[in-house]
Amino acid sequence: MANNIRYVKVADKKEGADVVLERMREELAGGLEVLGLATGSTMEPIYAAWADSDLDFSGVTSFNLDEYVGLGADNPNSYAWFMNHHLFSKKPFMETNIPDGTADNLKEECEEYEARLRDAGIDLQFLGVGENGHIAFNEPGTPFTSNTHVTQLAESTLGVNSQYFEDRSAIPETALTMGIASILSAKKIILIAFGEKKRFALEQLVKGEETTEYPITALLGHPDVTIITDLNGIK
Numbered sequence: 001m002a003n004n005i006r007y008v009k010v011a012d013k014k015e016g017a018d019v020v021l022e023r024m025r026e027e028l029a030g031g032l033e034v035l036g037l038a039t040g041s042t043m044e045p046i047y048a049a050w051a052d053s054d055l056d057f058s059g060v061t062s063f064n065l066d067e068y069v070g071l072g073a074d075n076p077n078s079y080a081w082f083m084n085h086h087l088f089s090k091k092p093f094m095e096t097n098i099p100d101g102t103a104d105n106l107k108e109e110c111e112e113y114e115a116r117l118r119d120a121g122i123d124l125q126f127l128g129v130g131e132n133g134h135i136a137f138n139e140p141g142t143p144f145t146s147n148t149h150v151t152q153l154a155e156s157t158l159g160v161n162s163q164y165f166e167d168r169s170a171i172p173e174t175a176l177t178m179g180i181a182s183i184l185s186a187k188k189i190i191l192i193a194f195g196e197k198k199r200f201a202l203e204q205l206v207k208g209e210e211t212t213e214y215p216i217t218a219l220l221g222h223p224d225v226t227i228i229t230d231l232n233g234i235k
Helices: 013-029 041-051 079-088 106-120 155-164 180-184 196-206 215-221
Strands: 005-009 034-037 061-064 066-068 095-097 124-127 149-152 174-177 188-193 225-229
Touching: 013 041, 013 188, 013 225, 041 079, 041 188, 061 079, 061 106, 066 079, 095 106, 106 149, 106 174, 106 180, 180 215, 188 196, 188 215, 196 215, 196 225
Parallel strands: 005 225, 034 061, 034 124, 061 095, 124 188, 188 225
Antiparallel strands: 066 174, 149 174
């Protein structure tokens, strides 16, 4: 097991949210200024706990990991809408940044987004993980040297994400995403994984071998990673 990775076992999502809440309180007290945020069902109990707390994000700048191409902030399936609904409308931040999936020039949007997050420097990055081991929307095969880019979503990812769309054909097949190098530039990383469907991905990390076949294994090359999970036998 890599010495850079700390595994925190929790009983369920509720305890996981409580653990993250206390960690967030410590980070804010320690002077955290730039926070990397994730979306998806894994983060919903986390953000609910933050919204119901006394945490103050008014001095914090945030950067989100990704956004679907073609979905504006008024679309309920966009990550901009998700963040506003679950967190930003309840806890004001000094500044929020989400890739613009409706930009006229997507390559330019990616380059500008990468420049902004590099200039800011992320203190703490939150991550989820896909069933196939993807982090953000960095699908298997993505180079560990990648920066913010446009990505083609894997069929397995589209299948999982279809639960959030009434019409499967309406799911965007491409997205803007922080690259793996973008993620690894954060000073600290917390990855949260709940449920048996995430076991396979975490098992690849536990093996301790870096491979682009499983993007999650890029975390083996980062000096400060915490994994919070309710899965037994992951350590």
